Amino acid sequence: MTRPIRFPSNFLWGTATSAYQIEGSPLADGAGHSIWTRFAATPGRIANGDTGDVACDHYRRWRDDVALMRQLGMKAYRFSIAWSRILPQGTGAVNEAGLAFYDRLIDELLANGIEPMVTLYHWDLPAALDDRGGWLNPDIADWFAAYARIVFDRYDDRVRHWVTLNEPWVVTDGGYLHGTLAPGHRNAYEAPIASHNLLRAHGAAVQVYREIGRHQIGLVVNIEPKYPASDAPEDVAATRRADAYMNRQYLDPVFLGSYPAELKEIFGPAWPDWPARDFDLISQKLDFIGINYYTRNVCRHDGANWPLQVAPVRQPQATYTETGWEVFPQGLTDTLVGFKRRYGDMPVYVMENGSAFYDPPQAAHGRVHDPLRMDCLRGNIAALAAAIEQGVDLRGYMVWSLLDNLEWSLGFAKRFGIVHVDFATQRRTPKDSALLYARIVASNGACL
Numbered sequence: 001m002t003r004p005i006r007f008p009s010n011f012l013w014g015t016a017t018s019a020y021q022i023e024g025s026p027l028a029d030g031a032g033h034s035i036w037t038r039f040a041a042t043p044g045r046i047a048n049g050d051t052g053d054v055a056c057d058h059y060r061r062w063r064d065d066v067a068l069m070r071q072l073g074m075k076a077y078r079f080s081i082a083w084s085r086i087l088p089q090g091t092g093a094v095n096e097a098g099l100a101f102y103d104r105l106i107d108e109l110l111a112n113g114i115e116p117m118v119t120l121y122h123w124d125l126p127a128a129l130d131d132r133g134g135w136l137n138p139d140i141a142d143w144f145a146a147y148a149r150i151v152f153d154r155y156d157d158r159v160r161h162w163v164t165l166n167e168p169w170v171v172t173d174g175g176y177l178h179g180t181l182a183p184g185h186r187n188a189y190e191a192p193i194a195s196h197n198l199l200r201a202h203g204a205a206v207q208v209y210r211e212i213g214r215h216q217i218g219l220v221v222n223i224e225p226k227y228p229a230s231d232a233p234e235d236v237a238a239t240r241r242a243d244a245y246m247n248r249q250y251l252d253p254v255f256l257g258s259y260p261a262e263l264k265e266i267f268g269p270a271w272p273d274w275p276a277r278d279f280d281l282i283s284q285k286l287d288f289i290g291i292n293y294y295t296r297n298v299c300r301h302d303g304a305n306w307p308l309q310v311a312p313v314r315q316p317q318a319t320y321t322e323t324g325w326e327v328f329p330q331g332l333t334d335t336l337v338g339f340k341r342r343y344g345d346m347p348v349y350v351m352e353n354g355s356a357f358y359d360p361p362q363a364a365h366g367r368v369h370d371p372l373r374m375d376c377l378r379g380n381i382a383a384l385a386a387a388i389e390q391g392v393d394l395r396g397y398m399v400w401s402l403l404d405n406l407e408w409s410l411g412f413a414k415r416f417g418i419v420h421v422d423f424a425t426q427r428r429t430p431k432d433s434a435l436l437y438a439r440i441v442a443s444n445g446a447c448l
């Protein structure tokens with residue numbers, strides 16, 4: 001008989017989404033262009049020519065989607081605000097219709113007993129700010145702080161959990177180093193600058209929150225634990241570089257006030273000497289950390305692989321998702337326990353965790369069988385319990401994602417939702433994984 005799994009009585013079970021991936025109507029009611037409406041309009045940037053013009057039509061179906069969360073017994077919902085709905089030019093004139101949309105959504109969530117957890121920035125920078133340099137312009141810390149102040153003023157009476165940024169690593173690595181995400185730059189000199197300005201903007205928004213906020217604010221980072229393929233020194237060194245680049249590049253400055261030394265080694269002359277005052281701004285005290293976990297990486301040295309000189313080693317016995325990620329729940333436990341060991345004890349939320357698998361077309365009786373996603377869900381929730389047993393102060397867990405949605409440059413083909421979306425009809429159908437998650441939530445994690 002295995003010991004019963006213990007989750008705190010007020011554990012926040014929920015789901016997560018982001019504005020550009022689900023809302024649709026990106027330019028409705030006075031909203032401005034973002035770097036993603038531009039990226040999507042650029043041929044070849046998003047698979048199959050998919051765009052967020054309609055997506056899950058959540059901008060118009062938000063009430064039904066909240067009803068769906070209620071039906072599944074969700075306790076919380078993590079979503080993002082589109083900066084360019086609030087400030088169409090990124091700064092200056094405020095768009096009341098944009099503010100009103102999120103008012104309605106937040107009020108409906110609260111009326112249904114669902115805790116709103118709001119992300120200020122989930123990758124959709126106003127295009128007008130990109131025209132002014134975007135994340136490469138140091139002024140963006142002030143632009144972001146001004147946007148944050150407007151949103152805090154409007155919603156802090158109802159929103160008790162705020163996230164400044166979603167995954168600065170992905171914004172930088174995809175948007176400025178490899179060019180796979182908006183704004184599509186490929187420049188090793190730009191990437192460190194964008195990354196540093198993201199962290200400065202995060203710190204500036206936290207400073208504003210400390211002036212006017214009444215609840216909690218944190219940062220969401222993606223953590224991918226790195227394991228050496230062998231104990232050969234070059235593989236161990238490669239693993240440290242990979243961990244420094246993806247994981248510690250963000251957590252160290254925020255919690256330890258400095259960057260890992262490996263980053264100068266990785267970027268060489270492209271790594272600037274940062275002014276000390278920036279780290280006072282970046283390392284503002286946080287109320288919680290949000291961690292997104294999907295997979296691990298087994299690393300070997302590969303001198304030809306720019307700029308990290310690291311290559312992943314595929315695990316022959318493992319299950320891999322449609323996005324090529326190994327299903328490895330132990331990595332979630334290792335990530336959470338590892339965070340506590342390196343950065344200390346603080347409240348932690350897993351703000352994204354999920355998997356993309358091919359879902360068979362839904363059967364006539366409206367069921368979508370997704371056993372692989374169910375296995376992944378069970379394994380990851382058991383991994384959470386193991387972390388709690390090792391003393392991690394875990395407060396909540398958000399499945400990515402509530403709905404099948406626009407998986408950025410991969411388009412709609414990669415389905416992460418626990419609820420199936422027929423994009424031709426916008427019909428929502430809870431998958432078997434949604435029904436499983438509903439049972440897990442109802443039992444506070446007891447029944448897997």
Ligand SMILES: CO[C@H](O)c1c[n+]2c([nH]1)[C@H](O)[C@@H](O)[C@H](O)[C@H]2CO
Pocket residue numbers: 018021166167170222223292293294352400407408416
């Ligand atoms: C490197 O993977 C990241 O942890 C990650 C995975 N994901 C994310 N970040 C983003 O926050 C979501 O918008 C994606 O839809 C989701 C699924 O790909």
